[in-house]
Amino acid sequence: MRLQGKVVLVTGAARRVGRCIASALGERGARLALHYNKSRREALSLAADIKEGFGRDAEVFQADLADPRAAARLADAVGKRFGAIHALVNNASVYEVNRFGRTSQKDWDRHLDVNLRAPFFLCQAAAPWMREAGGGRIVNIGDWAGQRPYTDRIPYCVSKAGLIALTTALAKELAPDIQVNAILPGAVLLPDDYPPRKKAAVVAAAPLKRLGTPRDVAEAVVFLVENGDFITGAALPVDGGRLIA
Numbered sequence: 001m002r003l004q005g006k007v008v009l010v011t012g013a014a015r016r017v018g019r020c021i022a023s024a025l026g027e028r029g030a031r032l033a034l035h036y037n038k039s040r041r042e043a044l045s046l047a048a049d050i051k052e053g054f055g056r057d058a059e060v061f062q063a064d065l066a067d068p069r070a071a072a073r074l075a076d077a078v079g080k081r082f083g084a085i086h087a088l089v090n091n092a093s094v095y096e097v098n099r100f101g102r103t104s105q106k107d108w109d110r111h112l113d114v115n116l117r118a119p120f121f122l123c124q125a126a127a128p129w130m131r132e133a134g135g136g137r138i139v140n141i142g143d144w145a146g147q148r149p150y151t152d153r154i155p156y157c158v159s160k161a162g163l164i165a166l167t168t169a170l171a172k173e174l175a176p177d178i179q180v181n182a183i184l185p186g187a188v189l190l191p192d193d194y195p196p197r198k199k200a201a202v203v204a205a206a207p208l209k210r211l212g213t214p215r216d217v218a219e220a221v222v223f224l225v226e227n228g229d230f231i232t233g234a235a236l237p238v239d240g241g242r243l244i245a
């Protein structure tokens with residue numbers, strides 16, 4: 001699918017990895033629906049950058065994806081505003097430490113609601129728009145830890161494991177019109193407060209012996225949307241080899 005002029009909804013687009021994904025899609029000529037929850041200022045500045053830098057249409061949409069109805073409402077609002085949705089990137093995510101024995105039901109629900117339930121309902125609401133447009137692409141941003149869960153963040157790891165299962169199920173459900181794939185990043189952008197000692201351990205654990213970059217993830221998204229014509233149901237690690245270590 002050529003991205004030129006296509007409408008792409010990116011969730012969690014205002015900051016960090018999502019911002020880089022949205023910029024890379026804008027650079028390729030996509031018209032962008034930029035979802036944010038709290039980062040309104042950053043979302044508006046990204047929309048302005050995309051309009052000025054690439055001359056593309058870019059609009060911001062607020063939604064708290066922990067709200068069960070917000071995902072479907074978001075997809076419908078985007079479809080109505082642009083008249084189409086060609087691709088969806090499920091990037092928004094909660095990533096919190098939850099130690100075993102001290103994890104609450106709220107912790108569990110927050111991760112599963114935002115990282116797994118919302119992508120499902122976004123896909124369900126976006127699929128009719130994609131079919132009407134003659135086909136579509138969905139890219140779910142998972143995590144290598146969805147296949148190799150670690151401790152201290154079990155709700156997060158389980159939500160990402162579920163997202164990989166969702167990718168497979170939806171790839172079957174939505175074929176042949178809509179292709180659904182996942183990207184499994186390794187460490188590409190650590191939280192701002194990540195301790196230096198832990199950062200060194202993360203670097204050492206990947207066979208390529210470095211952190212990735214948000215651009216590595218963005219390039220994989222662009223590839224799956226633009227060139228992955230015969231790819232569906234795949235979970236593509238972009239992790240410096242972390243999964244095979």
Ligand SMILES: NC(=O)c1ccc[n+]([C@@H]2O[C@H](COP(=O)([O-])OP(=O)(O)OC[C@H]3O[C@@H](n4cnc5c(N)ncnc54)[C@H](OP(=O)(O)O)[C@@H]3O)[C@@H](O)[C@H]2O)c1
Pocket residue numbers: 011012013014015016017018035036037038039040063064065066090091092093094095114141142143144184185186187188189190
């Ligand atoms: N960073 C990495 O190294 C890494 C590694 C492996 C996988 N990943 C995956 O890659 C993706 C992007 O990573 P990241 O580090 O850039 O993510 P992030 O900064 O942790 O979160 C991305 C965005 O998710 C949005 N979000 C959080 N709670 C939300 C809610 N209740 N409703 C709606 N949106 C909500 C936030 O939007 P607002 O700011 O607008 O509130 C936030 O900016 C995620 O899916 C992550 O799991 C990242």
